[in-house]
Amino acid sequence: MAVSKCSRLSGPLIQELLDSVDNFLFDCDGVIWRGDQAIPGASEVTNLLKKNGKRVFFVTNNSTKTREMYAEKMAKLGFQAKTEEVFGTAYCSAVYLKNIAKLDGKVYLIGGNALSKELQKVGIQTVGSGPDPVSGGQSDWADVPLDPEVKAVVVGFDEHFSYMKLSKALKYLDNPDCLFVGTNTDTRLPLEGGRVVPGTGCLVRAVETAAQRKAQIIGKPSHFMFDCVVSEYGIDPARTVMVGDRLDTDILLGSSCGLKTVLTLTGVSHLIEATAHQESHCPERTGMVPDYYVETIADLLPALQG
Amino acid sequence: MAVSKCSRLSGPLIQELLNSVDNFLFDCDGVIWRGDEAIPGAPEVINLLKKNGKRVFFVTNNSTKTREMYAEKMAKLGFQAKTEEVFGTAYCSAVFLKHIAKLDGKVYLVGGNALSKELQTAGIQTVGSGPDPVFGGQSDWADVPLDPEVKAVVVGFDEHFSYMKLTKALKYLDNPNCLFVGTNTDTRLPLEGGRAVPGTGCLVRAVETVSQRKAQIIGKPSHFMFDCVVSEYGIDPARTVMVGDRLDTDILLGSNCGLKTLLTLTGVSHLDEATAHQESHCPERTGMVPDYYVETIADLLPALQG
Numbered sequence: 001m002a003v004s005k006c007s008r009l010s011g012p013l014i015q016e017l018l019d020s021v022d023n024f025l026f027d028c029d030g031v032i033w034r035g036d037q038a039i040p041g042a043s044e045v046t047n048l049l050k051k052n053g054k055r056v057f058f059v060t061n062n063s064t065k066t067r068e069m070y071a072e073k074m075a076k077l078g079f080q081a082k083t084e085e086v087f088g089t090a091y092c093s094a095v096y097l098k099n100i101a102k103l104d105g106k107v108y109l110i111g112g113n114a115l116s117k118e119l120q121k122v123g124i125q126t127v128g129s130g131p132d133p134v135s136g137g138q139s140d141w142a143d144v145p146l147d148p149e150v151k152a153v154v155v156g157f158d159e160h161f162s163y164m165k166l167s168k169a170l171k172y173l174d175n176p177d178c179l180f181v182g183t184n185t186d187t188r189l190p191l192e193g194g195r196v197v198p199g200t201g202c203l204v205r206a207v208e209t210a211a212q213r214k215a216q217i218i219g220k221p222s223h224f225m226f227d228c229v230v231s232e233y234g235i236d237p238a239r240t241v242m243v244g245d246r247l248d249t250d251i252l253l254g255s256s257c258g259l260k261t262v263l264t265l266t267g268v269s270h271l272i273e274a275t276a277h278q279e280s281h282c283p284e285r286t287g288m289v290p291d292y293y294v295e296t297i298a299d300l301l302p303a304l305q306g
Numbered sequence: 307m308a309v310s311k312c313s314r315l316s317g318p319l320i321q322e323l324l325n326s327v328d329n330f331l332f333d334c335d336g337v338i339w340r341g342d343e344a345i346p347g348a349p350e351v352i353n354l355l356k357k358n359g360k361r362v363f364f365v366t367n368n369s370t371k372t373r374e375m376y377a378e379k380m381a382k383l384g385f386q387a388k389t390e391e392v393f394g395t396a397y398c399s400a401v402f403l404k405h406i407a408k409l410d411g412k413v414y415l416v417g418g419n420a421l422s423k424e425l426q427t428a429g430i431q432t433v434g435s436g437p438d439p440v441f442g443g444q445s446d447w448a449d450v451p452l453d454p455e456v457k458a459v460v461v462g463f464d465e466h467f468s469y470m471k472l473t474k475a476l477k478y479l480d481n482p483n484c485l486f487v488g489t490n491t492d493t494r495l496p497l498e499g500g501r502a503v504p505g506t507g508c509l510v511r512a513v514e515t516v517s518q519r520k521a522q523i524i525g526k527p528s529h530f531m532f533d534c535v536v537s538e539y540g541i542d543p544a545r546t547v548m549v550g551d552r553l554d555t556d557i558l559l560g561s562n563c564g565l566k567t568l569l570t571l572t573g574v575s576h577l578d579e580a581t582a583h584q585e586s587h588c589p590e591r592t593g594m595v596p597d598y599y600v601e602t603i604a605d606l607l608p609a610l611q612g
Contacts, residue, residue: 195448
């Protein structure tokens with residue numbers, strides 16, 4: 001059944017969508033907030049959705065916060081959200097390593113506190129995070145001692161990323177039995193005011209290039225994060241909508257998992273990119289065409305308040 | 307004319323090759339030395355070639371030394387080589403920016419002393435090289451001040467590579483008029499004893515990923531370095547052989563420029579990779595099939611000494 005795509009979500013169409021779904025998955029950066037500022041109207045939207053009996057989850061590729069830290073930020077910005085409703089890649093990476101990969105050993109971590117904490121919570125020790133400036137010469141880098149208990153390398157957002165860490169990761173990953181996990185491949189992290197900083201994708205790409213191996217990616221568009229939500233809540237994909245700002249992560253995930261998809265224009269992707277994918281008629285690109293789009297999720301307010 | 311490829315260079319075939327060429331281009335890492343150790347027999351090969359009237363040049367993607375520093379290292383290891391016979395990417399990047407791009411402004415340099423020196427020798431000022439650890443929070447990274455005189459970003463080997471540098475490069479490269487140059491895309495740097503450390507390719511890939519732009523690459527397999535040799539010495543490609551250890555840089559450069567190509571097995575690439583390219587019959591891969599191979603360039607000694 002052909003469904004028209006990339007439709008502006010407005011007027012009666014909003015109520016139609018609301019009636020056809022029970023569950024909302026929201027991306028965070030560029031969708032409900034930018035940096036430390038909520039998108040105007042966003043908290044009202046998610047709170048009203050819950051009030052109207054919808055289940056609301058947050059699915060974010062950002063690995064710099066634990067579930068608890070996200071819940072704190074949400075409370076601070078006026079979003080009513082429980083810790084268990086947030087699915088960040090720090091948490092989901094820990095779930096993956098513990099329950100799927102059944103890791104029995106330590107993790108060499110290129111990442112921050114949140115990843116470290118979520119991994120420790122599931123009983124996985126980490127080494128390597130924090131500053132690691134270069135020392136010595138080339139020979140020293142090649143001979144840097146390894147921790148024999150390390151059985152996986154995990155790459156997430158790391159403001160302390162350095163050549164030294166790249167060298168260590170290369171050495172660990174030379175062993176084909178060492179797992180290689182990346183939290184996500186977003187190339188940029190959107191902040192307030194349209195500013196951006198480099199995203200985890202750049203770091204994962206650097207390590208993949210050095211190791212000549214592909215990382216197992218936890219974050220969108222990989223369906224693993226959706227699997228986490230399903231396994232904890234048992235939701236019906238056909239009655240679920242993914243709301244995101246990136247065509248190549250949020251929308252693609254939604255399409256791949258059989259969800260409805262809404263693109264919001266307050267983040268990374270532009271409408272013109274969505275229509276370009278649509279007009280390409282290219283099979284690999286149709287997954288990045290959203291069902292609907294809004295200028296901002298605040299566009300849903302009238303239908304929710306009415 | 308079909309030419310049999312990937313032939314073991316031995317016996318009378320060596321003399322045949324020697325008679326058919328006047329010029330030798332040698333890669334350095336993995337070909338004439340590994341780290342700070344000469345490949346056994348390599349100095350004798352180079353010196354005898356010159357004694358036998360061949361012209362010998364060194365063409366290396368390694369950006370960590372100036373021409374003078376390479377000449378010093380060569381003298382130390384017993385190679386008779388003049389400064390002007392060495393073409394490293396630090397020198398060639400300066401040539402490119404000065405004479406081809408005609409850069410009028412500063413360079414934001416993600417690279418070391420050698421690049422800095424060669425650029426200064428060409429009258430181009432650099433900013434940014436050396437340690438640059440992260441400070442402040444995400445907002446500070448996004449707002450890091452730029453030098454308005456910077457008109458190009460150059461990425462070479464940088465052991466001080468950091469997230470902060472990635473952030474600055476992103477900001478400079480947001481301006482489409484800012485040039486983007488990478489010295490080379492080698493993913494690894496081979497050292498003594500078969501060890502390897504991450505190569506410049508990993509850093510270039512990180513910056514390309516964040517800026518969503520492709521770097522202009524100076525080093526092999528781009529033909530620019532060969533153009534440098536030709537413009538300074540006027541050599542005939544048909545009477546020139548490229549000797550290298552990497553199929554995707556040295557051999558590909560040789561093929562693209564119409565040179566004969568000789569793979570040595572003392573470095574990065576393995577013989578089975580060469581035969582795999584050969585057996586693929588894939589047009590994009592034939593350029594990576596060498597005409598000849600040797601276990602080590604010392605295999606040339608008997609013919610040169612006789």
